[in-house]
Amino acid sequence: MRGAIRPGDVISYFEMCAEEGSSLRRGMNYQLRRKTTVILMSVRPGAPYKDRVEENGRVLIYEGHDNPRPTGGMSPKEVDQVGSNPDGSATQNGLFANAANGYKSGIREPEVVRVYEKIKTGIWVYNGLFLLTNAWQEESGSRSVFKFRLELANQERLPAASATMLEQSRIIPTAVKLEVWRRDGGRCVMCNAKDNLHFDHIIPYSKGGTSMDAKNIQLLCVRHNLEKRDKIE
Ligand SMILES: [Zn+2]
Secondary structure, rough: OOOOOOEEEEEEEEHHHHOOOOOOOOOOOOOOOOOOOOEEOOOOOOOOOEEEEEHHHOOEEEOOOOOOOOOOOOHHHHHHOOOOOOOOOEEEHHHHHHHHHHHHOOOOOOEEEEEEEEEEOOEEEEEEEEEEEEEEEEEOOEEEEEEEEEEOOOHOOOOOOHHHHOOOOOOOHHHHHHHHHHHOOOOOOOOOOOOOOEEEEEOHHHOOOOOOOHEEEEEEEEHHHHHHHHHHH
């Protein structure tokens, strides 16, 4: 049994959907049934969107989503991303942009976003809680796309209800995650377990350990990760 999900936890697609109480079929999910907002990202080579990790894992720049059914026989990658549907309702791009603009103009708190990342087929990592602080449109090739800025949530800025869900930790870049996964063979380095794995900082972030170097990251099962945390705390 895993308990509350923490940044760095490795989960299956099914576990991710169970965690969110929703079958997640798209990358952007504004206020699901439980009013939580969820983003699925993928920064692997060949991933369909150009998501970026910046500022040592503190900031994600997430690309908006394509118009799934453009008219005129164009492919979704050839046309502008849109903020509203033909009936005038907001697309996911529009919902996220409205939330970001509301925050920028001071009429609401930033939307809290739970971010998951696909590192391999069927293998997802929870990257933690982020705040949606900005949205804009920019040119990408011959078309216009949405971009969203997500900042790692700080405890002080987080609405009280979410504070207990937070464990402060910088996001581990995808390349580092993949290197660690390969090196450790997708198993706990202590017991070879293949389930309930966690990307563990050997020297914790709070004690100056880095997220940017595979040498400071290892795979641990939930049991060995908790044992280690008990020793450190
Ligand atoms: Zn273990």
